[in-house]
Amino acid sequence: MKGFRLSVFKTTAFIFLGFLLTSTGHLAWMYRLMELTSADVSYQLSTVAGYALQAVGIGIFALLLKLKRKSPRLIFIISTLGYTACLFPAILSGSFAFSAVFGLLLSLLCGVIAGYYLYELAENGGEHRAALFGFGYGAATIGSWLLSVIGGGSLYYGNGVLVICSVLAALSVGAAFIKAQPSESEQITADSKPKIKLSRLLLLxxxxxxxxxxxxxxxxxxxxxxxxxxxxxxxxxxxxxxxxxxxxxxxxxxxxxxxxxxxxxxxxxxxxxxxxxxxxxxxxxxxxxxxxxxxxxxxxxxxxxxxxxxxxxxxxxxxxxxxxxxxxxxxxxxxxxxxxxxxxxxxxxxxxxxxxxxxxxxxxxxxxxPAAHSKNEREIFDDFSINYNLSARERDVLRLLLDDKTNKEISEEICVSENTIKFHVRNLLKKTGCKSRVELKTVYRSAH
Missing domain, CATH: 1.20.1250.20 (MFS general substrate transporter like domains)
Structure with missing residues (x-):
């Protein structure tokens, strides 16, 4: 439970700090552009080009994650430090060209940072990832609003915003070193996956x-x-x-x-x-x-x-x-x-x-x-767990056991000892009245 709470805290912290850092920096750069050029040019750079480059940044993170060239955490740390470094010339420079170039780099790195905290959300957010994301983004939005009302918004026009962003960046990097046990992640089984090819589903x-x-x-x-x-x-x-x-x-x-x-x-x-x-x-x-x-x-x-x-x-x-x-x-x-x-x-x-x-x-x-109004896999699993009064940990073990994981693999997956897993398996067999794993799987499938 402690590991789960720490994982939830870490995931929420990444979303809150990452979004507050990047939104604060983006607004400060946008206000700076408005001082250096016309409203139309500022809009095209900060909004049209800025959003496009954020998308490119997310794509870059996804590509690096797929290729497994660098660890996600290292990518995040480098991007956060780079974002902070680019803020200074983007905001302090009196040259429109310098501010524009470094500001566009900010947008690109903003996308990479967002890619990382969304990866953390999918990896460790568990069944409550929507609430974690909504709360993290919402809290950061409130933080951004509070900064905008300080001195009537003058904070965004001074050097103080650089201090705030530097602190946020330091906290973000620090959060990356927090070790937390991954929270429970839902698994899509063959019965609960949408009846459509993944490529077509993604396009839709x-x-x-x-x-x-x-x-x-x-x-x-x-x-x-x-x-x-x-x-x-x-x-x-x-x-x-x-x-x-x-x-x-x-x-x-x-x-x-x-x-x-x-x-x-x-x-x-x-x-x-x-x-x-x-x-x-x-x-x-x-x-x-x-x-x-x-x-x-x-x-x-x-x-x-x-x-x-x-x-x-x-x-x-x-x-x-x-x-x-x-x-x-x-x-x-x-x-x-x-x-x-x-x-x-x-x-x-x-x-x-x-x-x-x-x-x-x-x-x-x-x-x-659901097809033909039948129960999906998650509902079946929940009903089975309730019927046999399974604890949260027993549910974790059962889910992996149904995926044909060995005791050793299950222990590695949920970060507890193999003896503890054996104890939970014995309890599962006792509660369900089964004599073996095979019989337990048969009983479970009969619930479909």
């Missing part, structure tokens, strides 16, 4: 995330014009943070509910536009929109995290965010190109929304609707 998931991201970005652009003197952008982060935390817990409770809420978030910008002129109603739905956006942010990450529970493709753990960032970049560019035509933005968002719904329904049927 990627299509849904990309369209969701495009609709969100374009929708918020045209609905923003409907908010006249309403909420400040800085204040809206609080609603987003609350949405992230709520989304984490709801998604852990039910993947279906989390997915439906993510789809529902796409409708909010259209409602805001329809209520134009009614200041109070518009502001309320604008706040609801930021709250609902938290469900999409959690959904795109957890969707891929669920798929990569099969350890052979864990290098894909960050692809939900990667594809989301590609959508963010494309959506931001569409907003810039169509900024003079609100009607064009609305039509574009509506067409993409229809496509989103079509793909989402298909994905929802594959991921969350």
């Amino acid at each position: 998931c990627g299509g849904v995330v990309l369209l969701f991201s495009l609709v969100n970005n374009i929708g918020f652009a045209f609905s923003a014009s409907a908010v006249q003197g309403g909420l400040r952008v800085e204040f809206s982060r609080l609603f987003y943070a609350v949405g992230l935390i709520a989304a984490g817990f709801v998604t852990d409770k039910s993947r279906k509910y989390g997915a439906v809420c993510a789809l529902a978030a796409l409708v909010i910008p259209f409602i805001v536009l329809a209520l134009r002129g009614e200041l109070i109603s518009t502001a309320v739905f604008w706040a609801i929109g930021y709250f609902a956006f938290g469900f999409y942010s959690v959904y795109r990450v957890i969707l891929f995290s669920d798929i990569v529970r099969d350890k052979s493709v864990i290098y894909l753990s960050g692809f939900g965010l990667l594809i989301g960032k590609v959508g963010d970049s494309l959506g931001s560019e569409v907003n810039a190109l169509m900024s003079g035509s609100e009607l064009a933005l609305v039509v574009c968002a509506a067409v993409l929304f229809i496509g989103s719904v079509f793909l989402f329904i298909r994905l929802f049927q594959i991921m969350y609707v």
Whole structure:
């Protein structure tokens, strides 16, 4: 239990520190660009190019993870130190060229850092990874908001932000050296895997995330014009943070509910536009929109995290965010190109929304609707464990025993002695009334 709690703390710490570091650095660089160049150029660099390079950074981490050239922890440490080093010229330089180049490097390294903490989430987050991600991201968003209100946001324009980012980087690197026992990870068995090839499933998931991201970005652009003197952008982060935390817990409770809420978030910008002129109603739905956006942010990450529970493709753990960032970049560019035509933005968002719904329904049927209304493997396992009053550790041992693991392999997997495993196996046989492992497996399969 202690090892599990430490693992949960470590995973949450990585997400909180990593996102707070990179979001703080990105905002400071964006404000610096606004001092050195026009708003349009600043937008293209910090938003369009920045999001695209974050996606590239996540891809680089995934490639290094797949090739196994360097340990994930070493990649993270080097990237975090490099990010901190690039912050100084990006923020302090009086040259636009220097600030732009080092700022774009920040975006690339930001992606690598995000790739690592999403890998940690998939590897060690266990059954509560949605809540861990939502809480870590939400807490970091609140932290970013607090920094923005200090001195009316002046902190981002001074050297103080460099001190804060340096401290966050040091804490992040320190967290990388915390040794914690991996928490329980769900395993997808043949009976519980979606009845579709992995490559097709990934393409479908990627299509849904990309369209969701495009609709969100374009929708918020045209609905923003409907908010006249309403909420400040800085204040809206609080609603987003609350949405992230709520989304984490709801998604852990039910993947279906989390997915439906993510789809529902796409409708909010259209409602805001329809209520134009009614200041109070518009502001309320604008706040609801930021709250609902938290469900999409959690959904795109957890969707891929669920798929990569099969350890052979864990290098894909960050692809939900990667594809989301590609959508963010494309959506931001569409907003810039169509900024003079609100009607064009609305039509574009509506067409993409229809496509989103079509793909989402298909994905929802594959991921969350059991064939012939039968129980999935997780439900069968839970029912079996409850029927025989199995402890948490006995469940861990049973899960691995059903995968034909030996006592030695099980002991290595859950980091306890082989004698302890033998003790738990004897208890399993006694509780189920079986005389051997073979009989236990037969009894378990009969529950299907």
